Amino acid sequence: MFENFSLWPEGASSVARDIDALYLFLLAISLFFVTVIVSALLVFSVRYRRRPGHHASPIEGSLPLELLWTGVPLVIVLFVFVWGTRVFVRTQTSPLEAMRFHVTGKQWMWKIQHPTGQSEINALHVPLGQTIELTLISEDVIHSFYVPAFRLKKDVVPGLYASLWFTPTRTGTYHLFCAEYCGTKHSAMIGQVVVLDPADYQQWLDGRPSDKNPVETGALLFQNLRCDTCHSSASGARGPDLAGLFGSDVPLAAGGSVRFDERHVRESLLEPSKRVRAGFQPLMPSYAGQVSEGDILALIAYLKSLPPARGARR
Amino acid sequence: MSAPHAGERPSYLGGEYGLRSWLLTLDHKRIGLLYLMGVSAFFLVGGAFAVLIRLELLTPSGDLFQSETYNKLFTLHGIFMIFFFLLPSIPAVLGNFLLPLMIGARDLAFPRINLLSWYIYMVGGLFTTYAMLAGGVDTGWTFYTPYSSTYANSHVIAAALGIFISGFSSILTGVNFIATIHKLRAPGLTWFRLPLFVWAHYATSLIMVLGTPVIAITILLVAVERLFHVGIFDPALGGDPVLFQHLFWFYSHPAVYIMILPAMGVISEVIACFSRKRVFGYKIVAFSSLAIAVLGFLVWGHHMFVSGQSVYAGVVFSLLSFLVAIPSAVKVFNWTATLYRGSISFEAPMLYALGFIGLFTIGGLTGIFLATLAVDVHVHDTYFVVAHFHFVMVGGAVMAYLGGLHFWWPKMFGRLYPEMLARVTAVIVFVGFNLTFLPQFVLGYLGMPRRYHVYPDEFQVLNVLSTAGASILGLGFLMSAAYLPWSLRFGKKAGRNPFGAAGLEWTTASPPMAHNFESVPEVQGEAYEREHVEEELHV
Numbered sequence: 001m002f003e004n005f006s007l008w009p010e011g012a013s014s015v016a017r018d019i020d021a022l023y024l025f026l027l028a029i030s031l032f033f034v035t036v037i038v039s040a041l042l043v044f045s046v047r048y049r050r051r052p053g054h055h056a057s058p059i060e061g062s063l064p065l066e067l068l069w070t071g072v073p074l075v076i077v078l079f080v081f082v083w084g085t086r087v088f089v090r091t092q093t094s095p096l097e098a099m100r101f102h103v104t105g106k107q108w109m110w111k112i113q114h115p116t117g118q119s120e121i122n123a124l125h126v127p128l129g130q131t132i133e134l135t136l137i138s139e140d141v142i143h144s145f146y147v148p149a150f151r152l153k154k155d156v157v158p159g160l161y162a163s164l165w166f167t168p169t170r171t172g173t174y175h176l177f178c179a180e181y182c183g184t185k186h187s188a189m190i191g192q193v194v195v196l197d198p199a200d201y202q203q204w205l206d207g208r209p210s211d212k213n214p215v216e217t218g219a220l221l222f223q224n225l226r227c228d229t230c231h232s233s234a235s236g237a238r239g240p241d242l243a244g245l246f247g248s249d250v251p252l253a254a255g256g257s258v259r260f261d262e263r264h265v266r267e268s269l270l271e272p273s274k275r276v277r278a279g280f281q282p283l284m285p286s287y288a289g290q291v292s293e294g295d296i297l298a299l300i301a302y303l304k305s306l307p308p309a310r311g312a313r314r
Numbered sequence: 315m316s317a318p319h320a321g322e323r324p325s326y327l328g329g330e331y332g333l334r335s336w337l338l339t340l341d342h343k344r345i346g347l348l349y350l351m352g353v354s355a356f357f358l359v360g361g362a363f364a365v366l367i368r369l370e371l372l373t374p375s376g377d378l379f380q381s382e383t384y385n386k387l388f389t390l391h392g393i394f395m396i397f398f399f400l401l402p403s404i405p406a407v408l409g410n411f412l413l414p415l416m417i418g419a420r421d422l423a424f425p426r427i428n429l430l431s432w433y434i435y436m437v438g439g440l441f442t443t444y445a446m447l448a449g450g451v452d453t454g455w456t457f458y459t460p461y462s463s464t465y466a467n468s469h470v471i472a473a474a475l476g477i478f479i480s481g482f483s484s485i486l487t488g489v490n491f492i493a494t495i496h497k498l499r500a501p502g503l504t505w506f507r508l509p510l511f512v513w514a515h516y517a518t519s520l521i522m523v524l525g526t527p528v529i530a531i532t533i534l535l536v537a538v539e540r541l542f543h544v545g546i547f548d549p550a551l552g553g554d555p556v557l558f559q560h561l562f563w564f565y566s567h568p569a570v571y572i573m574i575l576p577a578m579g580v581i582s583e584v585i586a587c588f589s590r591k592r593v594f595g596y597k598i599v600a601f602s603s604l605a606i607a608v609l610g611f612l613v614w615g616h617h618m619f620v621s622g623q624s625v626y627a628g629v630v631f632s633l634l635s636f637l638v639a640i641p642s643a644v645k646v647f648n649w650t651a652t653l654y655r656g657s658i659s660f661e662a663p664m665l666y667a668l669g670f671i672g673l674f675t676i677g678g679l680t681g682i683f684l685a686t687l688a689v690d691v692h693v694h695d696t697y698f699v700v701a702h703f704h705f706v707m708v709g710g711a712v713m714a715y716l717g718g719l720h721f722w723w724p725k726m727f728g729r730l731y732p733e734m735l736a737r738v739t740a741v742i743v744f745v746g747f748n749l750t751f752l753p754q755f756v757l758g759y760l761g762m763p764r765r766y767h768v769y770p771d772e773f774q775v776l777n778v779l780s781t782a783g784a785s786i787l788g789l790g791f792l793m794s795a796a797y798l799p800w801s802l803r804f805g806k807k808a809g810r811n812p813f814g815a816a817g818l819e820w821t822t823a824s825p826p827m828a829h830n831f832e833s834v835p836e837v838q839g840e841a842y843e844r845e846h847v848e849e850e851l852h853v
Contacts (some may be wrong), residue, residue, distance in 0.1 A: 004772035009760045019688050023759065026686065030679040037650055037675050041668055044653035045660070048589070056657040058844075061595035061648075069647040070640060077636040080686055085629050088687030092625045107465070141461040142555055144620065144695060148761025151692040155621045157556065158460065159549025162622050175770065179695040179763045181454045183461060184381050187766035271552075 012174055012195060013150035014167040018087050020151070025083075029076060091152065095165050098133035099126075102214065102297045105136065105143035105156040108185040110176065111294065117213030118205055122191030124176060126168055127201035133165040135262065139293050144180035147193050153179050161262045168195040218302025221295055225287065239284065240277045244308025251278040265300050323832075325728065325825040340425035341828055346411030347726070348432050353407055354795075356398035356439060359446075361791060363391035368750075368784040371777045376768045384767040385452040386468065392455030397477050398439050400707060401569065403715045404576035405522075406435070406487055409515045411726060413491060415819035415826060416509050418500025418835040423493035431486040438480025445472035454765060456566075459547035459558040463539040470540060474533045481526045484572075488522030491515055500818070502837035509817055509841040510586075510599055514579025517603040521568045521575075521610065529565035532558065556621055563614035571610040574674075574706060575603055577714030578645055581667050584721050585649050587815040588664035589656030592842030595648045602641035609638040619690045628687055635685035642678050646671060661813065662736035666717025669744045673709025677702060680755065698758020701751045709747055716743070716794060723798065724808030728825040731801045735793070743790035749783025811850070816842050 011017060048054075101124070102113040113119040126132050136145055138158040145164060146153035149172075154164040178189035196204060212220070222228055230239035240250075249257045253276040258264050267274060269291060272284035291299070326343045336344060366387050370378045379387065410428065414421050422428050445451050451473040453462040462470050495516050499508070535546050536558070545551025547558045586593050593599055615623060615631030649671055658664070680702040684690050693699060717740075723731050753776040762773045769777070811820040818841075822831050839845075 001771070001774045001778070005775050006760070006772065007756055015688075019692055022686060023683070023689055023692075026679075026683050026689065030676075030682070033679060034672075034675055037646060038672055040650045041653065041671060044650070044656070045658055045668070048653060048656045048658050050590075050657045050659045054657055056590035057655040058592065059594065059655060060592070061598065062651075065647075065651065066595055066598050066644070070644055073643045074640055077639060077682060077685075080682065081633055081636050084686035084688045085632060088619075088628070088632075088691065089625060091688065091691065141465050142458060146695075146761070146763065148692070153620050153691055153694060157549075157622050159555070160622055175761060177761065177763045181385075181456075181458065181461070181765040183465060184385060184452070186385070187376075187381065187763075187768045 009151075010149045010170070010172070010174065011151070012168055012170040012172060013147075013152065014169055015087065015091055016149070016151045016169070018090075022080075022083060022087060026080065091165075094133060094163055095131045098131040098165055101126075101132060101134050102294070102301075103134045103136040103145060103156070104139060104293050104297070105145065105178070105182075105189075106139040107141065107183050108178070108189040110145070110178075110189070110191050113214060113294070113297070114205065115213065116205060117211045117216070118208040119211060120208075122176070123194065124191070125194045125196060125201060125204050127198040128168055128171050128195050130198070131165060131167045133163060135297065136162045136164060137293050137297070141182045142180050143178045143182050143189065146177040146179035147174055148177070149174035149193070155180055161266070168193075171195045171197060214298045214301035215305045217295075218298035218300070218305075221291075221299055222302055225290070227299075230284070238280070240280060242303055243306040246304045246306075252276065253278050253280065253282075262300050265303060266296050269296060269299070323827040325823065326828045327727070327825050329828055338429075340421070340429055342414050342422045342425065342428060343411050343726070343826065343830075345428050345432055346407055349402060349406040349410060349435070352432070352436055352439060353399055353403050356394050357403075358795075359443075360391050360394035360399055361788070363387050363394070364784065365788060367391060368781040370767065371769070372781045374769050374771050374774050374777075379767075381767045382452065383450075385454075385765070386450035388765055389451050389454050389473075390446055393442060393451070393473060393477065395707075396455055396569070396573075397480055398435075398442065400573045400711055401484060402435060402487075403573075404580060404711070404718060405491070405515060405518055405572070406432075406483075408580065408715075408718050408722060409491065409518075409576060410487075412722060412819055413494055413512065413515060414498070415725075415822065415830055416512055416817060416841075417495065417498060417503055418818050418831060418837065419494065419498035420829045420831075422490050423498055424490050427486050427490055431483040431490070434486070435480050435483035438476045438478070438483065440476070441479060442473050442476030445469040445476060448472065456562065457533070457536060457558075458562075459536060459539070459555050460549070460553075463536045463546075463558075464548045464550070471537055474537060478530050478533045481530045484522045484526045488519035488526075491519040492523065495519075500835045500837050503818075506597065506600075507837060507840040508600075509579075510582035510593055510596070510603075511576075511579035513600040514575045514582070514603050517607040518572050518575045520604075520607050521572050525565045525568040525572075525611070528561060529569075532561040532565070535561075556618070556623065559618050559621055560614065560623075563617045564611075567614040567617065568607075568610045570703075570706065571606055573711045575606060577670070577711045578603065580714040580718035580721070581649060581670050583815075583817065584663045584667040584717055585652050586842050587721070587813055587817075588661060588667070589653050589658045590814075590844065591652050591656045592840070592844075593648065594651040594654070595644075596840070596842075599645055599648050602644050605641040606638060609634065609641070613638055616685055616690070619687055620694050632685055632687045636682065639678060639682055639685070642674075646675055646678070660737070661720075661733060662731070662740050663717045663721035663813075665737055665740040665744075666713050666720065669740065670710060670713045670717065673705055673713060673744075673747065677705030677710055680705065692761075693758050695764055696758035697754040697762045697764055700764050701754035701758060704751045704754075709751070713743070713747075716740075719798070721813065722819075723801070724812045725819060725824050725826070727802055727805075728808055728823075729801050729803075729805030730808045730812060731805060732797050735797050739790050739793045739797075742786060742793065746783050746786030746788070746790055750780050750787050751783070753777075753779045753783075811847065814847055816844050816847055820847075 104111040136156045138156045143156040174193045176191040233241045245260045270288045273282040276282045451468045539546045545553040547553040613635045616635040757776045
């Protein structure tokens, strides 16, 4: 029972120390205020206990005191707000350069795909010191990807891409939990995050059966689903050429424009007539039910990898 | 003190007897007691679930129940405790009984609606009880979609319908209280002479009336999606699962204040009485209740910092959540300052009140941790959150409810509870509570997620401590459940004002007569004016 018992969690990511510092500061001010209140309660209780010959003095209140104990906590919480927000915004801003992993949550397992194509279940092997960005989506209910040692968590919602990034700073094996209640085996939807030295990570990758990487899988799907019959650079093609579009804004038939990103690709596959490109007819059928979340992620990886075609209509 | 009119008119407990006279009563005091029975029964059910949860968590493996059963246990614990115990406990039991007495009225503004709201509450409770007996529900009390609307195979509709129905009881009680406080105050009882208990209930009623319809609509939408597959929350049907969270917390966060504001009202009365003082900074304490009620509607998004809501929304909700902490802190400082140069005695209600101040301070301060975006990302949905809201709900609301129940027990029944036993019990409850929930803060920062049936070995020590604490806490609750009913028959007879409190309710008989007062009271000063009480005490 006392094996591994501890009162403080291990820290293994670049933000763990910042969050711990904030937490310790909050702990200190909390202890201070609890001490003030409890001491006042105790001292007053003893000093002004009821006894013969002792009477209460009628006191109305005191404006200076009210201002003091409104103002001081207000300044403190505003300070904490600014501090907490700065750290939070940093954790929520995607890094420019990162190894991108795909994570799919479903009742009750985590499926993880490495940038090089290897996949694993309920385990995530990552190299030390590298910035890792996860793109997460759920196939059914809401889950939450939580690694206490990294002090990070992100809800994994069906129909919505979430992203989470971190830089592991210590090798070791850490808990991966599902933190959002997701049904019967919620507490069994757990796994491990294994942080390895880059050389060990490479060795680990080499030892895995190498599936196609997401770009190759996506390219194959693009052919097999016959996407390429309409989406081509040929003049008069029924669909827009998709090469090199990723990350840009594209005009819509209904007016306005939309950012061509993960979300738009996913929506166009499942509900193609919702946002139609300007200059094209709503001819595309829905692929809902034919493609898995993993397939969609592979198609996105493929579209991201395409360079702009020469002479393409943008 | 002499009791010149005692025995002349029958009390509200006498006069008419028989089941019929109770089930068809329009007397707010009898309806308060009907609520007391309902609320106590549901507390017992919710408490039994808590016992089973803590027993299962004694060991890391799932050896006592299957996961399916465990999930139903924590769901039903939450549903019964929140919707059928905490929400109605102080307002519907103590508020119902005391509001008219405190403002010198014969009854609430709408006595029939008051009875109706009790029946609605019971029907709602029975629906949820049916859901429990028919096989239970396993969505968590939060009913997050699309799990609740599409995936769960348990009795979601029946349980949700129970909550939907009982919501109307809450709305009716709120309307009744607002009308009563506006229209039925005795001559001379101006707003700033009202007891703070009344101010707190006024603020609470506003939330009940404005917030409850939203949860009703939300529950209805879940039912519509579940029954007719209309896409509202499930993305597979074209809905938005996060929309549910917005709607749910738009009510359920203010609902926290429905539970804690009346508790704050109780504490103000108890502290004032046992320190023989008026509450320090009366107007500030009164307005802080309203500030909490208003700000409480603007902070719901702090439940969703990791849900995928926009970063900007997170920042705004974080700021507003920090602000709502200020009026609560101000109350704590004012209660503490009330003791200064008082004449303090330590009867059981006062022990509960002092315990409340300490525990609520911890509950409030840990709320600051959760309002801090970067810290919340780590501790959201862990035992840190579980510990935090139990500090506010049990350490706050339940401690205040018990303190209030003891304080007004002699008024309600004309009998004194056994004082020494009650003091010992208050200490047991305090110790048991802390041992149960302090370790959970540590568990949360270590990363133990909530709603986990099975957990890693390294968390066991702290869970054992927590379970040990829960058994002490349970013992405390059982002791009060034994001696309070015992005192109804064997307790010493109480006079009008056994604690030497100010307040109009103490100027009439214990228990009061059916129409509360012999004649309409003329109010000369504010609620905490003690001159007349001191004269009586020294006669």
